[in-house]
Amino acid sequence: MACVKAKSHGSLAKYLKFAYLKSLLYHWSPDYDFYQEKMSKIMQKFQITGDKENSKFFKDYLPKIFDRREASGIDDLINGIRGIVVQVSNGESLKYLMELYLMTPYRFWKGYISSTHKVFIMQSKPEFPVLIILEPLAVDYYDRFSAIDSLYPRAQEKANARYIGEIYHTKNARETAKILSSQEIRFQDPAEIKNAFLSNKNFIVTDLSYFTNNAVIYTNSDLLDPDSLGLGEPFTLTADELTQLNKVDEVHRKYGLDKLVFGIDHLATRVLANEREDAILEFLCMTNYYFWGAYNIEDSNSSTNICRNPNINYELHSPAKVFTANNTPFYVKTIDGLPSPTEDFVRNMGKRLHHIAYEVEDGAREDGVKNIDYVVNKLISENIPFLAQIIGECKEVISPRLREKTKN
Numbered sequence: 001m002a003c004v005k006a007k008s009h010g011s012l013a014k015y016l017k018f019a020y021l022k023s024l025l026y027h028w029s030p031d032y033d034f035y036q037e038k039m040s041k042i043m044q045k046f047q048i049t050g051d052k053e054n055s056k057f058f059k060d061y062l063p064k065i066f067d068r069r070e071a072s073g074i075d076d077l078i079n080g081i082r083g084i085v086v087q088v089s090n091g092e093s094l095k096y097l098m099e100l101y102l103m104t105p106y107r108f109w110k111g112y113i114s115s116t117h118k119v120f121i122m123q124s125k126p127e128f129p130v131l132i133i134l135e136p137l138a139v140d141y142y143d144r145f146s147a148i149d150s151l152y153p154r155a156q157e158k159a160n161a162r163y164i165g166e167i168y169h170t171k172n173a174r175e176t177a178k179i180l181s182s183q184e185i186r187f188q189d190p191a192e193i194k195n196a197f198l199s200n201k202n203f204i205v206t207d208l209s210y211f212t213n214n215a216v217i218y219t220n221s222d223l224l225d226p227d228s229l230g231l232g233e234p235f236t237l238t239a240d241e242l243t244q245l246n247k248v249d250e251v252h253r254k255y256g257l258d259k260l261v262f263g264i265d266h267l268a269t270r271v272l273a274n275e276r277e278d279a280i281l282e283f284l285c286m287t288n289y290y291f292w293g294a295y296n297i298e299d300s301n302s303s304t305n306i307c308r309n310p311n312i313n314y315e316l317h318s319p320a321k322v323f324t325a326n327n328t329p330f331y332v333k334t335i336d337g338l339p340s341p342t343e344d345f346v347r348n349m350g351k352r353l354h355h356i357a358y359e360v361e362d363g364a365r366e367d368g369v370k371n372i373d374y375v376v377n378k379l380i381s382e383n384i385p386f387l388a389q390i391i392g393e394c395k396e397v398i399s400p401r402l403r404e405k406t407k408n
C-alpha cells in the first residue's frame with residue numbers, strides 16, 4: 001500500500017485531512033492460532049493480520065462480540081457505509097468543496113437548506129458512499145460536537161470543523177437501534193439534537209463515542225434518493241460558485257487526476273493509547289465490520305488498527321475504518337524517550353477522525369514516476385501542503401513503497 005498523507009490547504013488544513021494510497025498486504029498474525037480456537041463464523045472466515053499484540057481482554061471479547069452480533073441479528077441487519085458526514089465552519093463550505101474538486105472525485109450533486117445547516121450532497125460514483133457536507137447557518141452555531149472541540153487547544157479555533165460520522169445502511173434502523181440499545185449502546189434523542197440533519201426522521205444517531213468522539217448513524221432510507229429524505233429546501237449553487245468550482249475541476253482534469261484518484265479507501269481516527277482496544281471493540285459492537293488486523297509503527301511509537309466490511313469485494317463500496325494510537329501514553333514520553341505524534345495530535349485536537357484516504361490507481365507513468373507520486377507532486381504544485389512527517393496509519397503495511405512528500 002503506497003500512502004502519502006496530505007494536509008488540505010486553506011483554513012481547513014488542520015481539521016480535515018486527505019490521504020492517498022493503493023492496496024493492502026497480508027501478513028500472518030501472532031494471535032492467529034488463539035483466534036482460530038474461537039468459533040465465531042466471522043473469525044473463521046477472516047484471518048487476523050499484523051504484528052500488534054492485543055490484551056487478553058481484547059482476545060477474549062472480540063469473538064464474544066462477533067457471536068453476539070450474529071445471534072442478535074446485527075450482522076444480518078447492517079449492510080455497510082452509504083454516507084459519510086463532515087461538518088465545516090460557517091462560511092467555509094465553498095472552500096471545502098474546492099478542495100474536494102481539486103483532490104478527489106467527489107462533486108456537488110444536491111443541496112438543501114435545513115433549519116440549522118446547508119446540506120451539500122457530494123457524489124463520485126453511485127456505488128460509493130455519498131459525502132455529505134454540513135455548514136451551520138449561524139456563525140455562532142454550537143452543539144455537543146462543538147462542545148467537545150472547544151475542550152482542545154487547537155480544535156477550539158474551529159469548533160464546528162469536524163468529522164461527524166458514517167451513515168450505515170441497515171434493513172431496519174429502528175430494529176438495529178432497539179437491539180443495540182439492549183446492549184448498552186446509547187442513542188441521541190432526536191428531540192434534543194440541535195443539528196437538523198442528524199435529527200431527521202430517516203436517521204438514528206448514537207451518542208458520541210467515549211473513545212473516538214465519532215457518532216454512528218443508521219438509516220434504512222436510500223441515500224441515492226436524497227429528495228425523499230426531507231433534508232430541507234433544495235438549493236442550487238450560484239453562478240459564481242459554479243464558476244469557481246468548474247475552474248478547479250479543470251485543473252483536476254488537466255492533470256488527469258480524474259483517471260487516477262478514485263473513492264474513499266479508509267477513514268482514520270486517532271485515539272488515546274490506553275483506549276485503542278475500547279475504540280475498536282466499541283465500533284465492532286455497533287457495525288457489521290470485522291477486525292482485519294493491527295500493525296506496530298515503531299518509529300512513531302504507535303499502531304494502526306484496521307476494521308473492514310466483510311460483505312464487499314471492493315473497499316471503496318464501504319471504506320475501512322482505521323484506529324491509530326500511541327503504544328505508550330504521553331506521560332511516560334520523557335522516561336522512555338519515545339516519540340508521541342499520535343497522542344500529541346489527540347491532546348491538541350481531541351479524539352477524532354484524522355484523515356480520509358483516497359485510493360490512487362496503482363502503477364506508474366510512462367516516464368516511470370509512480371502514479372501516487374505524480375498525484376502528490378501535482379497537488380503540491382497547486383499549493384497543497386503535505387505533512388512533513390509520515391505519522392501513523394498508512395505506513396504499517398507498505399514500507400517498500402512508502403513515499404514522504406513535503407514542500408520543505
Ligand SMILES: [Fe+2]
Binds near residue numbers: 003268357393394
Ligand atoms: Fe491512512
